[in-house]
Amino acid sequence: MTKLFSKILVAGAAAAMTAAAAHAATATNTFQARITIQADCEVTSPTDLDFGTSGLLNNNIDQTSTFNVKCTSGTSYDIGLNGGTTSGGDTTTRKMTDGSGNTVDYKMYSDSGRSTNWGDTVGTDTVNATGTGVDQTYTVYGRVPPQATPPVGDYTDTVTITVTY
Numbered sequence: 001m002t003k004l005f006s007k008i009l010v011a012g013a014a015a016a017m018t019a020a021a022a023h024a025a026t027a028t029n030t031f032q033a034r035i036t037i038q039a040d041c042e043v044t045s046p047t048d049l050d051f052g053t054s055g056l057l058n059n060n061i062d063q064t065s066t067f068n069v070k071c072t073s074g075t076s077y078d079i080g081l082n083g084g085t086t087s088g089g090d091t092t093t094r095k096m097t098d099g100s101g102n103t104v105d106y107k108m109y110s111d112s113g114r115s116t117n118w119g120d121t122v123g124t125d126t127v128n129a130t131g132t133g134v135d136q137t138y139t140v141y142g143r144v145p146p147q148a149t150p151p152v153g154d155y156t157d158t159v160t161i162t163v164t165y
Contacts, residue, residue: 071131080120
């Protein structure tokens with residue numbers, strides 16, 4: 001009897017599996033993953049243009065600072081440096097102040113020879129480039145030229161970097 005019961009059980013299971021397989025159905029469709037990339041830029045990691053400590057301003061004092069620009073790959077852009085908060089918009093001769101009306105003149109250039117002024121007029125004195133999608137590092141070449149030395153103090157200015165794209 002156990003053999004007969006086993007055969008009936010196996011036959012019943014096989015019939016159930018066949019019936020289940022016969023009734024299984026599927027339906028499919030597709031969808032797309034998508035994103036629209038637009039032109040975009042960001043400025044990161046600016047370092048201070050620190051001319052250090054000096055006594056008399058009889059000789060050029062040269063220093064550099066850097067910052068990164070990351071723009072969407074293929075995006076054309078221009079980098080401008082404004083005149084700072086003290087120079088009244090003049091990007092040729094900027095001024096650091098001690099807060100009491102005393103100033104120290106300084107200049108910023110886009111080349112290591114310090115011959116090309118770095119200003120903020122697109123197409124005239126800005127730096128242009130094309131984005132690569134990763135950080136591109138730029139160096140600001142600063143100079144405090146010889147001038148009448150103002151009173152002792154700490155002199156500062158705040159310059160804004162603007163990327164036009």
